[in-house]
Each structure stands twice: as structure tokens, then as C-alpha cells.
Amino acid sequence: MKSTLLPLPGVTHKMHFEHPAFYVNDKIFANIHEKDEQLAIYTTEREKWMALDPHTFFITPHYQNYKYMLVRLETVSPGDLKHLLITAYLARATKKLIREYEEMIANG
Numbered sequence: 001m002k003s004t005l006l007p008l009p010g011v012t013h014k015m016h017f018e019h020p021a022f023y024v025n026d027k028i029f030a031n032i033h034e035k036d037e038q039l040a041i042y043t044t045e046r047e048k049w050m051a052l053d054p055h056t057f058f059i060t061p062h063y064q065n066y067k068y069m070l071v072r073l074e075t076v077s078p079g080d081l082k083h084l085l086i087t088a089y090l091a092r093a094t095k096k097l098i099r100e101y102e103e104m105i106a107n108g
Contacts, residue, residue, distance in 0.1 A: 008104075016031050020034070039070070043087065044091065
């Protein structure tokens with residue numbers, strides 16, 4: 001995850017309530033719950049993901065009123081995980097950071 005996220009413009013990595021977390025624009029977009037091998041990730045499409053695979057993508061009562069979903073790291077596909085991480089990043093990044101990301105992708 002670090003190798004995917006830390007090169008992205010404006011991403012920082014620090015602890016959030018004893019859990020490693022990734023931020024952009026001082027906004028958290030992914031939080032690793034190492035003990036449970038889960039990732040809490042920012043998303044506006046959690047119903048879609050939970051309908052696709054409710055074992056891998058789910059919420060607990062704590063996340064009911066937030067735009068986050070839990071992801072079981074042991075069962076999520078690498079492609080889905082990368083897609084979710086990039087989407088979460090883009091949803092929380094500023095327009096300037098998104099332009100920098102798009103330039104980074106265009107330049108390979």
C-alpha cells in the first residue's frame with residue numbers, strides 16, 4: 001500500500017488512533033487496522049462494493065454515518081484494492097493535487 005500511495009502528490013503517512021493512516025490535504029482517506037487485517041477506506045460507493053462482495057466489503061455500526069467502508073485485506077483482489085485507494089485519494093485531494101496526479105500518470 002505504501003508503494004502505491006506515498007508517491008502520490010500530497011500524501012502523508014502517520015498514526016491515527018494507534019493505526020497507520022494515509023492523508024491527503026490533512027484529510028484521512030485510508031486507515032489500516034493491522035490487528036484485524038482490515039482497511040477503513042473513504043468511499044462514496046460503499047453500497048456498490050458491499051453488494052458485490054459483502055464478505056470483503058462491509059461496515060460496522062461505527063462507520064454507519066461516515067463515508068467509509070471496511071475492506072478485508074486477506075480477500076480483496078490487488079486490482080480492487082488499488083482502485084479503491086486511488087479513488088479515495090482523488091475524492092479527498094485538492095484540484096491542484098489531482099492535476100499533479102494526472103500529470104504524473106501521463107508522464108509515466
